[in-house]
Amino acid sequence: MRILVVGQGIAGTVLAWTLRRRGTDVRIADADFPHRSSSIAAGIINPVTGKRYVKTWRYDDFFPVARSVYQTMEAELGVRIWHDQVILRLLENPQERNDWAARIADPEYAGLLGERPDAGAWAGHLAPGYAVGEIRGAARVDFGALLAAFQEFARSARFFLPQNLRPEEAVSLSGDYDCIVFCEGYRGVENPFFPNLPWQLSKGEAMLIRLKSAPYPAEMLKKTLLMTPVGGDLYWVGASYNWTFDDNGPTDSEQNFLEERLRHFLRTPYEVVQRMGAVRPTVRDRRPFMGAGTIQPDVFIFNGLGTKGALLAPYWAAHLTDHLLSGSPLDREVAVR
Numbered sequence: 001m002r003i004l005v006v007g008q009g010i011a012g013t014v015l016a017w018t019l020r021r022r023g024t025d026v027r028i029a030d031a032d033f034p035h036r037s038s039s040i041a042a043g044i045i046n047p048v049t050g051k052r053y054v055k056t057w058r059y060d061d062f063f064p065v066a067r068s069v070y071q072t073m074e075a076e077l078g079v080r081i082w083h084d085q086v087i088l089r090l091l092e093n094p095q096e097r098n099d100w101a102a103r104i105a106d107p108e109y110a111g112l113l114g115e116r117p118d119a120g121a122w123a124g125h126l127a128p129g130y131a132v133g134e135i136r137g138a139a140r141v142d143f144g145a146l147l148a149a150f151q152e153f154a155r156s157a158r159f160f161l162p163q164n165l166r167p168e169e170a171v172s173l174s175g176d177y178d179c180i181v182f183c184e185g186y187r188g189v190e191n192p193f194f195p196n197l198p199w200q201l202s203k204g205e206a207m208l209i210r211l212k213s214a215p216y217p218a219e220m221l222k223k224t225l226l227m228t229p230v231g232g233d234l235y236w237v238g239a240s241y242n243w244t245f246d247d248n249g250p251t252d253s254e255q256n257f258l259e260e261r262l263r264h265f266l267r268t269p270y271e272v273v274q275r276m277g278a279v280r281p282t283v284r285d286r287r288p289f290m291g292a293g294t295i296q297p298d299v300f301i302f303n304g305l306g307t308k309g310a311l312l313a314p315y316w317a318a319h320l321t322d323h324l325l326s327g328s329p330l331d332r333e334v335a336v337r
């Protein structure tokens with residue numbers, strides 16, 4: 001089977017890799033548009049999120065698949081992609097501490113949550129007065145390393161097309177392929193072959209900072225923002241959420257907002273090394289979507305990974321691959337029709 005994948009963000013990369021492993025002859029195109037969501041994302045998989053500390057949708061199903069896929073890609077591509085992580089959750093007031101204690105007591109969260117006597121290596125960097133919870137079973141997927149290594153491999157194996165394939169243009173090539181799969185991230189909102197999808201795009205901004213004094217903690221830290229070590233004294237800090245925006249890149253107002261939040265809990269000096277902004281392919285019901293649309297049966301979509309591309313891409317790429325190669329039905333929760 002011959003398949004054209006349009007877009008080499010995390011969705012297109014994992015799908016193309018999965019299809020190739022199943023013996024498909026794949027081409028993958030990417031126009032290298034600026035402010036790609038996959039390029040600025042920290043790639044964090046966090047099993048318990050939100051103010052109420054709720055377990056991520058089907059985490060127990062998705063996490064083992066994600067770990068296995070990224071670790072296999074890591075071995076094949078020869079780059080470090082997967083980092084097992086613990087997240088320290090700062091708890092500020094009695095309400096937060098009570099909610100945390102209640103979650104720890106819930107058997108569904110057994111093994112995922114705990115308490116710490118203090119913030120360990122982070123303690124000297126922080127404002128005083130926080131209690132500290134611990135989230136286990138988290139990870140960071142190095143999207144930057146993965147996407148670059150896969151593109152290099154695809155170029156050397158001559159299946160990468162460095163070009164903007166607008167939907168009409170891509171579909172005009174359909175005679176050369178058994179099917180085309182669009183993985184365009186937020187640009188999918190303009191794809192005429194998939195009109196009326198429940199998009200609710202959200203712009204996000206983040207920063208890369210350098211801590212000016214040791215120690216340089218190896219654990220992630222979560223308060224209103226998440227801080228993730230990315231090597232040496234560098235930390236990714238994010239993110240903001242905006243549902244109305246004119247500009248896809250970093251802006252003064254959002255960066256100031258991030259720094260205000262950061263200074264609320266981080267007391268040691270730092271330097272901002274990079275400011276980043278991108279649009280997430282988020283959807284009203286927070287479920288990805290995939291499959292053929294109603295306009296042309298050999299034109300497919302794999303998109304809507306929203307805020308959780310790292311966790312969702314491997315499981316759903318395998319699901320869509322089964323559908324494309326063996327005709328197995330798509331899960332109704334994600335089928336685009």
Ligand SMILES: Cc1cc2nc3c(=O)[nH]c(=O)nc-3n(C[C@H](O)[C@H](O)[C@H](O)COP(=O)(O)OP(=O)(O)OC[C@H]3O[C@@H](n4cnc5c(N)ncnc54)[C@H](O)[C@@H]3O)c2cc1C
Nearest residue numbers: 007009010011031033038041043044165185204308309310
């Ligand atoms: C600030 C921020 C922080 C985030 N943090 C996390 C996180 O910690 N963990 C997590 O899991 N997720 C995170 N996300 C979300 C994550 O980035 C997305 O879930 C994921 O990257 C979406 O990947 P994608 O491949 O669908 O889209 P994209 O990354 O947008 O990729 C789409 C690709 O398609 C290409 N393309 C589009 N149209 C065409 C065309 N016509 N021809 C050729 N190429 C085309 C583009 O160039 C691009 O490379 C974050 C997002 C933001 C903005």
